[in-house]
Amino acid sequence: MDNLSAMGIFVKVVNEGSFSAAARAASLTPSAVSKQVGRLEDRLGARLFNRTTRHLSLTEVGKGFYERCCQILVDVEEAEDAVANLHAAPRGTLKINVPVAFGRLWITGLIPEFMSLYPEIKLDLNLQDRFVDLLSEGYDLAVRIGDLEDSSLIARKLAANRRVVCASPEYLKKHGAPKHPKDLENHDCLIYASRAFRNDWRFEGPDGAELVHVSGAVETNNPEVIMDLTCKNMGISLLPLWLVGPAIRQAHMVEVLPDYHVPDSAIYAIYPPGRHLSPKVRVFVDFMVEKFNLPENHFI
Structure with missing residues (x-):
């Protein structure tokens, strides 16, 4: 033996x-x-x-x-x-949770190619911004954006989550463009209610770290609404590049304070730990990593 x-x-x-x-x-x-x-x-x-x-x-x-x-x-x-x-051939139902806006803009368009590559997988795609418990709610995988809390979940980075300060050309023409983060205190800012420290915008620039307390007439928990109101000259917003990139490319919005950097976070695929990663989860994560393995400004 x-x-x-x-x-x-x-x-x-x-x-x-x-x-x-x-x-x-x-x-x-x-x-x-x-x-x-x-x-x-x-x-x-x-x-x-x-x-x-x-x-x-x-x-x-x-x-x-x-x-x-x-x-x-x-x-x-x-x-x-x-x-x-x-x-083993990836097969079975793959239950995924994805934030609404990101899923609609960047995930759903990739589904036809993924399904053609793995026809034995049945996709159960849930678009919702609610925080879900993968283990108790039976999800195989989720896409999460931002800083992750400490947990036993496995996280694999898909892309950087660069955030930019934006306004419409018309708004800037009427109110002037801020030159320094502190100038935002004199502007009408559109507040994303679901973001932690939503009224406190952090910057890093030539003078070091800056913390600015902003305010405005509109607050909402939907980032697409904030983008739409920004394009309609309602104020200045702080939004992820994956959301506003097309609007910047089409000149509906412009980035302001380009010399100041908002601390980046990231976009992750997360899944429960286990002795082995199931084939259906493995191929989906690998597929997404390949698709998002692009230059940092690929969302524009």
Whole structure:
């Protein structure tokens, strides 16, 4: 027998408590089990068991070897399972949660290509901005934007979440363009209500870190509404580039305070931890990583 088989028999003897019990569990004869353990000891040049007619116990060397063998056997099993999963055809229902605006603008357009690549996957795509509990609500995966809370979930970065301060050309023509973040205190700012510290906008620039408390007549929990009102000359907004990029490209909005940087966060695919990543989750995450592996300004 090879080394791994001999290790497996040795571990089984320890777990079962005797050579005869291990032989029954392995469908071998007690003498065959004894011979394999004896050969293992000969190869190692060390005694693994203290044997008496009524009792079997591990030696100090045996205890250390047992712990190493257990880990080796687990690693081998996981490696074999991982390879099997790589070759398994991704199939089954893939339940995903995605923020509404990001899903509508950047995920749904990729679905036809993904489904053509993996026809045995059935996609259950939920667009909602509510924070969902993946484990209790049965989601395989979610896309989340911003800083992640500490958790046991696995996170894989898809793209940077660059945020920019924007206004319409007409608004700037009428009210003037701010030159410094503190100038925003004298402007009508559109507030995204779902953002933590929604009235406090943070900047980094030539003078270091800046914290500006902004205010305005309109506050909403929908970023697309903020973008629409910005385009309609209602004020200045702080929004992610993935949302406002097309409007900037079409000159409906312009970036203001270009010398000041709003601290970036990121866009992640998150999924529950497990011994192995299921093929359907793995291929979706890999597909999305490939699609978003573009220059930082690719959202414009």
